[in-house]
Ligand SMILES: Nc1ncnc2c1ncn2[C@@H]1O[C@H](COP(=O)(O)OP(=O)(O)OP(=O)(O)O)[C@@H](O)[C@H]1O
């Protein structure tokens with residue numbers, strides 16, 4: 362699977378990098394000193410081949426410098442130590458620079474993500490977004506900390522190395538330049554081709570893991586359907602594909618090995634052979650030849666790695682584009698903690714509200730909803746699946762804007778209110794409560810982190826949760842969520858209710874809060890909900906009509922419209938009404 366993005370640098374992408382300067386700027390000092398040290402160490406390294414050649418010449422008695430072996434050895438030692446110190450400091454500086462600037466990018470990205478509107482999450486997959494925070498930033502960090510430095514260093518080595526060679530032995534250098542780079546570049550492309558094949562194998566292997574994952578996670582389903590044979594076959598087929606790809610790959614890998622041995626080493630030996638002849642006829646000293654070969658290796662290494670670094674840099678820039686896309690997205694809220702809660706009474710009016718989801722603009726979901734919900738009143742939304750009930754709740758939460766009509770709170774359009782302070786008066790109890798990893802205490806306090814102990818316990822009591830919390834040995838400190846104990850649906854529901862009680866919202870939205878519970882826990886939870894709804898404007902979405910008999914008004918929603926409204930008794934009295942036929946179905950069969 363090849364990525365479609367072009368691995369090429371262009372002016373746009375250079376500009377992308379420019380965008381990141383604001384993250385890099387605060388750590389510029391470290392970066393610049395690091396660059397200077399990098400320059401120093403690259404130049405120092407180039408003294409090695411020269412000194413190695415010098416040693417050979419001294420041993421042969423042909424040195425033009427007036428140094429003995431010990432002096433050259435001492436010089437080498439000094440250079441080594443110097444080199445060691447310089448690269449130590451450089452690595453530390455580059456790490457400070459890249460870690461700190463990328464931490465800033467990560468934090469900025471995360472802050473952005475959680476303040477983006479819900480629509481953004483409809484249009485982007487969560488897995489992809491997480492990969493942007495981790496993989497894309499990692500890649501960028503890799504470039505800033507290592508790759509870029511290496512890239513610059515290899516270029517310096519290339520320039521300095523070739524210059525030195527041209528000065529010391531021009532003839533052999535020209536011969537080398539005519540052959541060696543070609544071989545290295547060929548080897549590079551060959552190597553890249555092989556890497557691509559091995560990535561293919563990697564992916565195939567990963568997809569076998571998916572089979573294992575899926576199967577083991579749904580092992581109950583597999584066993585109950587006695588489909589072990591099917592899963593077994595699926596896995597075996599996938600593994601065979603891996604083997605096939607691997608064997609295909611092996612052919613190229615093996616020829617790559619032979620290629621390197623024959624051509625690359627052949628090239629070096631050819632140069633050695635040519636140089637040795639020059640030594641023989643006196644146009645070159647042994648030392649010069651030693652230095653020459655050593656420089657050639659350096660240069661070869663530099664050319665070979667440049668290609669790699671280039672690819673890494675370009676794909677990191679691809680990553681920055683995706684990061685920047687998120688960072689430049691307009692947010693809907695801030696991460697400020699303390700917000701003024703507006704004083705409202707809680708009258709809600711739906712005035713001809715129409716709506717289409719931004720991701721499916723051709724489908725009208727709400728086609729003119731009119732509702733009048735008095736402060737402190739309870740209303741219920743009923744209707745068949747897909748009618749638009751949850752959508753109404755989402756509009757009330759302002760996860761989306763209506764595409765027509767408006768919603769008013771105490772006579773004011775909610776669209777004009779500051780979003781976060783508006784949301785601060787709402788409370789939601791969803792059907793499926795997912796608790797955060799942490800203790801029960803933390804999960805309840807999520808509703809109001811400033812609540813004190815007695816408020817917390819009070820809320821738990823009102824939510825009918827105190828009893829079961831106390832039955833755990835660790836009480837409020839019991840760990841729940843992914844790593845903790847598993848609570849039942851009804852228990853989680855009651856934690857969510859305690860949370861909502863602490864939050865003390867003016868307006869409450871219950872989206873099928875009891876529909877996944879059995880009759881027993883439904884009664885306890887319903888009781889908790891009744892406590893919660895005291896004195897709040899409540900919008901209840903329910904499938905089971907028994908839970909909403911007492912509400913002030915029931916709206917029957919069908920195909921995005923209110924088709925009936927009234928109290929339970931009023932609606933049940935309509936002979937062929939939608940509600941009465943619902944009611945007949947539910948009450949006749951259950952009683
Ligand atoms: N995020 C979304 N993007 C696009 N379409 C959506 C989205 N959410 C819901 N819909 C569509 O909007 C319509 C109404 O959905 P909604 O969730 O409001 O139904 P509902 O009345 O709550 O149904 P249920 O009783 O099954 O919960 C459905 O046709 C659904 O496919």
Ligand SMILES: [Mg+2]
Pocket residue numbers: 750751752
């Ligand atoms: Mg729904």
